[in-house]
Amino acid sequence: MLDGCTARCQSEMTEYRQSGYWKGELLGSSLRRWAREQGKRTALVGSRTRLSYAALDAWADRLAAGFQAAGIRPRERVVVQLPNIPEFVAICFGLFRCGAIPVFSLPAHRNREIRHLAEIAEASAIIVPAVLRGFDHRAMAAEVCDAVPSVRQVVVVGEPGPGQRALAEMDLPGSEAGAPDPPGDPADVAFFLLSGGTTALPKLIPRTHEDYGYQLRAAAELCRLGPDAVYLAVLPVAFNFTWGCPGVLGTMEAGGTAVLAGDPSPETCFALIAQERVTLSSVVPTVAHVWLEALRDLEPPPDLSSLRVLQIGSAKLHREVAERIGPAFGCRLQQVFGMAEGLLTMTRHDDPEESVLTTQGRPLSPADRLTVADPVTGRPVPDGAVGELLTRGPYTLLGYYKAPEHNARAFTADGWFRTGDLVRLTGRGELVHEGRVKDVVVRGGDKISAAEIEGELVQHPAVRQVAVVAVPDPLLGECTCACVVPGGRPPRLVELKRMLLERGLAEYKLPDRLEVYDTFPLTGLGKVDKKLLVADVQARDAARVPG
Template sequence: MAGKVYGIDYNLIMDWQFKTYGDKLREWSELYPKKVAIIDENEELTYYQLKERVFSTAIHLLKLGICKGDRIILQLPNCNEFVVAAFALFEIGAIPIMLLPAHREHEIGKIIELAQPVAYITYNNFLSFNYGDMARKLQQGTEIKFIIDNIDSVSKRYSHEELSKFLYEKPVFSDTAMLLLSGGTTGIPKLIPRTHGDYIYTNYKLAKRCQLSEDSVYLAVLPAPHNFPWGNPGILGTLSVGGTVIMSQYASPDIAFLLIEKYSVTFTSLVPALLSMYLEVIEWDDTYDISSLQFVMVGGSFLEKGIAGKVYSLLGCKLVNIYGLAEGLNTCTSLTDTKEVVISTQGKPISEFDEIRIIDEEGNEVPNGEYGELITRGPYTLQGYYKLPEINKERFTEEGFFCTGDKARISKDGNIQVIGRVREQINRAGEKIIPSEIEEYICEHQDIRECVVVGLPDNILGTRTCACVITDNNDLTHDEIRGFLESKGVTKYKIPDQLEIMDFWPLTAVNKIDKDQIVKDLMKRV
């Protein structure tokens, strides 16, 4: 089958599959018909039952007049209906816009304006919030014709065999399968088109790197519409090998540990802030039996070495450190990497066709081992955000490299080490400071559990540095931290100008530490 991306013939890409998710679901239901595919708090579905539910839902969507190319808002929590709805849309070629349950009118209104969806799939009520009312309010004056808040009943309404009676244009592997949302914490989320082919390739390569199999049991605690738990390898990677997915609507460690124990979960994916919570709970309550856990995959933001190292002793399993973009590129460590490699890097790219460069502020490549901005292109990395030509001009080079905005370096052995966002670099009186470097030093202090370094406006310095810490020693002083860092040999200008003791971290919708909110809160204190 013909097709090229950046001059690479798809036929030459090992493991590339010229298939859609509809094709894959049919394959899985034939290979593992009686195997349990997904479980939520209400029921479990085998692969065959999943196909039945998907096809019934697809019939309903077709009867409404929804067809290939239509954009559909999909805003559901972690539940079986989310998977069913997504695959029903994949089957008929409609394109789900993957909204998080935390998204509200301001963000969604902008997305509706940009994408002009024709339908909105959601729950009526979830966690005391009426999504149905919000959807109906957002529907006014838009192209949205249908609000579907009864996926559970729709998925049981028709015989799956009836789908063969419908004449509808099916998607092909190169068609857009979904619109993911960018992981940015500020502004309106950008829409990221991912094709059936490139996302299936991503699922497969990550499942292979993580050695997933039919025996794998994945616990989804992060919001399923997010790229990380959805496909890196997450839900889709687990299904691709005949494994079982547990859908949890709650991310709290006590519920997660009970589910791990009940279903013999073998792996889950967490962001660093959640991992810290899990480690803290298991440290003072080790009565949970989580011995089935083979590894925890951690990504989404910088993972401090001290926290990473505790995974092995407290959770009793391995750690997989991942750098994954909704825009495409994935690098991660493997289960055979040494502990030092895992806790200090994000491993190697998952595809031999990934191209990575590290550049300086002038766009020149830097020598291996030096930090700069990571730029990339490859067979599964996007070639442009959805309907955002001006942003695409800024984020892509003339050669088609995507500028990630992440500060990284390549080690001598080819591992990637990402330490934060380029824009998070603090300019203090002309000196450049990388927050993650200082955070790691401070976390070596015996009284410090966690640390976040941010920049605050300053009339003299331009920006002053503030170390925000979570500690059991509320008498800890700035002078003590200064002395500790000086004893470590930290350069004087890198030592934080201010110390703030925090009770907790504000979190984003995907449970990442919200540094912007920290700055806002500190400015209010001032």
């Protein structure tokens, strides 16, 4: 699990324990502690469910017993693909309690992604909803189950398909009485998050009980959360941002209440903010932009008076949008830079306004270590210059799962993680994100591998050559543009989208636009010059605008 870990890393791990960053607690035991401390206080709110800490704790025990009875053993991996419903939280803690390891998947993932996750994790089970937004996840899971030998069963939240099991069957009444403490070591992997699409398919990021427990405590403290905190989970709960920055789990660590939104629409979320007296939420710039536009049209205006902080991260937040957040929502803006691999930086409540508007703040932990290096030479750049961010710290991964070749590139010889992000540091130590070394499109917070989409599009008979680039977009931050040299009749965008859907790709990965070329500009090394392509796409856009 600890690919890339050196003796120096082991020394740092000992330091994290001795310094108190790592407390030696299993996440399954954390919920037990929260239930003892908070009892009947509300922990979790869904569309039809309100759960106290005690009730959530008991539900997790019953599910753990059900999973064990179904043959799920300690250290087995289980792919969990669910929307923002209380079952997601209860299932994860049930798996923690029986020593199994959840592998998080997004609701938007389809056959290609789920099969990849099941194969690389050698998953023994897949847990899915029955039907979500018109898509039958049971049928997809059945296909994956047939294709991946390790997958023995499919568990469905709702009505199961043929040969599948309903989650309700796993909820064993009475099994919560005298439930044993969870098995395992706090240094063990607790769950797997997914990399953000910097390669063709996501890699698995092992997060341990100790490192994630520290992240929750530190994020909750930085955000000044207490028992009066009410967190609205708008983005998918399987995102690191939503799960623990401080997110759902950090809020519960502080004794507060987590509210799960079924969708990110202003109608849904504004109603929940008013009804549940939400104090904190986290969104991507795209969602913030949609919410801002909705506020202009709503009469009477929604009651957002309880909202204290709106976190925005996962994509570039332009200053003109940042300046509108406070006045529009009557709350503080908190900019966040982070990654599922670990490092988080955040602006603080007492930071100067200019810092909040223009930077992504300072590292979460005093033990976080950052350096900015030249992406080619690896040497540190001068103070204030742009370079690749390298990091290490008490909640940053030591290696991707089953990826030795990738780890050899992703880590320096002495254990620094190469993030692939271009940044600069201000004189106050604040991070400013300037772009990426890696070839990805950050579309509304979703990271899309250009190489993956190119590899699929080139299979279309009308496509001779393709390059996928990120083009600035006022709503999404970046949109996905497929630049194509056709082989005969140029394809239409709708044809390309249809083919990608048929090949099992998630909808968010589909190109937003298509540009046709006779030839591509090349670099001196004979590679497609994507910088020139982006400039040409923007020039085409400017030429189309009436003068």
